[in-house]
Amino acid sequence: AEMSQYGLRDENQENVQPRKAPLQQAGPQGGRTVLGVLQENRGLRGAQGRGGKQHPVPGMEGLDHESLQSNNSPMDMSIVDEEEKVVSSNAVQDYAEEIHTYLREMEIKCKPKAGYMQKQPDITNNMRAILVDWLVEVGEEYKLQNETLYLAVNYIDRFLSSMSVLRGKLQLVGTAAMLLASKFEEIYPPEVAEFVYITDDTYNKKQVLKMEHLVLKVLSFDLAAPTILQYLNQYFRLHPVASKMESLCM
Incomplete structure (x- = not known):
């Protein structure tokens, strides 16, 4: 059995001695590590592109910063009626036991x-x-x-x-x-x-x-694999703790 183009092989195959690859590789621009330095990419999601040019959103050229921050703007996601807020499935008390049972079953399947x-x-x-x-x-x-x-x-x-x-x-x-x-x-x-x-x-x-x-x-x-976060949400619903403690756990 040979290694695939991804440098992978199925564990069910016979043992194969793969070629060694360095932990750090030089990228196309040379001298870069495999795990890229995110500090160099802080402007990626901002208005500046790679070349330093502005990339305005189509149809938004005529809007200034104040108009985007207006409370009347349909894009202001902070204005959401209480009844419209998404409710976590873990917070549905009537189905809490069934949800927990399902999570435990999926945990075995997806571990x-x-x-x-x-x-x-x-x-x-x-x-x-x-x-x-x-x-x-x-x-x-x-x-x-x-x-x-x-x-x-x-x-x-x-x-x-x-x-x-x-x-x-x-x-x-x-x-x-x-x-x-x-x-x-x-x-x-x-x-x-x-x-x-x-x-x-x-x-x-x-x-x-x-x-x-x-x-x-x-x-x-x-x-849809269960994670520790879902179990923590269930626990905090039954046993409320201080918000600081909850943030540290999450």
Whole structure:
């Protein structure tokens, strides 16, 4: 059995000695690490593009800052009637027991294999920790929901439970997992091009989309995995704590 173009192989195949790849790779511009420096990309989601030019939203040229901040603006999302606010499924008391039972059933179905990292020939727990730290920064950069990060980590662990990955492709797996989690959880997920950019263009759009497809296939499209955040929400509903404590736990 040979390694695929992604630097991966199925764990069910016979043992294969993969080629070694450095933890840090030089990107297309040279000298860049695999885990890109987000501090250089702070202007990515602002009005400035890569070339420093303004990219106005079509149809918004005639609006100034004050008009966008007006309370009468239909785009002001802070004005939401109480009855229109989304209610968490965990807050529906009548179905709390059924929801908890369902979460426990799905937890068994969607959990990674114990000790899967021991079967990985080219990556370590420390490399996984570096990847997760980078995903935390990505989530902060794009102001993503906490649940998005938890889902992405779940997808990564389940994928690594089934596939051997070379260290040079580990960030690609993490990027695809974060892209999938964003599509699943966020109202306005970042574009694929933005995920390519935050990797310092280590991978191109085609590679990210192909890896996304592979992750979906390996996970059998089971993306609604329970996370610790859902259990915490249930616990805090039954046992309220101070808001500071709740924020620290989440």
